[in-house]
Amino acid sequence: MLRIRPHHVLCMRAYSGNGYSEEFKAKMKNIINEIKAYNKFLQVDNLKKEMNEVELVFHTDSICEKCPNKLDENLCSSQDKVKLLDLKVAKHFNLKEGFYNYSELEDLVYNNITEDIFDDICKECEWYGVTNCKDYIITK
Template structure:
């Protein structure tokens, strides 16, 4: 079981092997690979720093505790019709994304995210909408 916060549910869709540090990338790649190959994996939705935040580099401001990140988490969970504390399979999260999130939503729900400019999250949402699951990351 993995603990994830709201916005990381969408970050995983756009993940392409880039990140904040080698340790962060290794952690994110491992989780992404697990979910892609085993969509029955249980996710516990939490409020605050999660499994991915554990490997965020300790250099400067720790953005995982930033109020804007908490707001983004809440907004995304609301949009997905999910609640903090819920435990569910990754494939159920994908189903919720398929029903409730569209690429155009990222303008609002991920407004301040620096990764949004790459356009990979929109591609990831489209892939989920097409029933393809997470894209392979090598």
């Protein structure tokens, strides 16, 4: 079963093929396809709302496995930053560690996200000014 950090729910939707390495990009693409996380760039959409269970965790997850910032099993070189991202996502959408149907997890986040919430969570992220994450996450 895949483990997913809270802030990666946002990253998977906004993912547009960029990444730290070819291994990381392949891992991200495979996870998005496996759980059918909505992603416009990769043309993934779970219209049938299939039951793809994931474990929401507040430490390194399945996506982190191929990230060069991963130092140890539950340690990242930007630990404080990613922990804050996770805590903000959890607070805004009332998420707890545990098991979720990924479609339901997406609904909890994307039925309640606003531009202000997005900015609060993501404005300090290194990808914020590099990609157009907001365009993929905030629907008008």
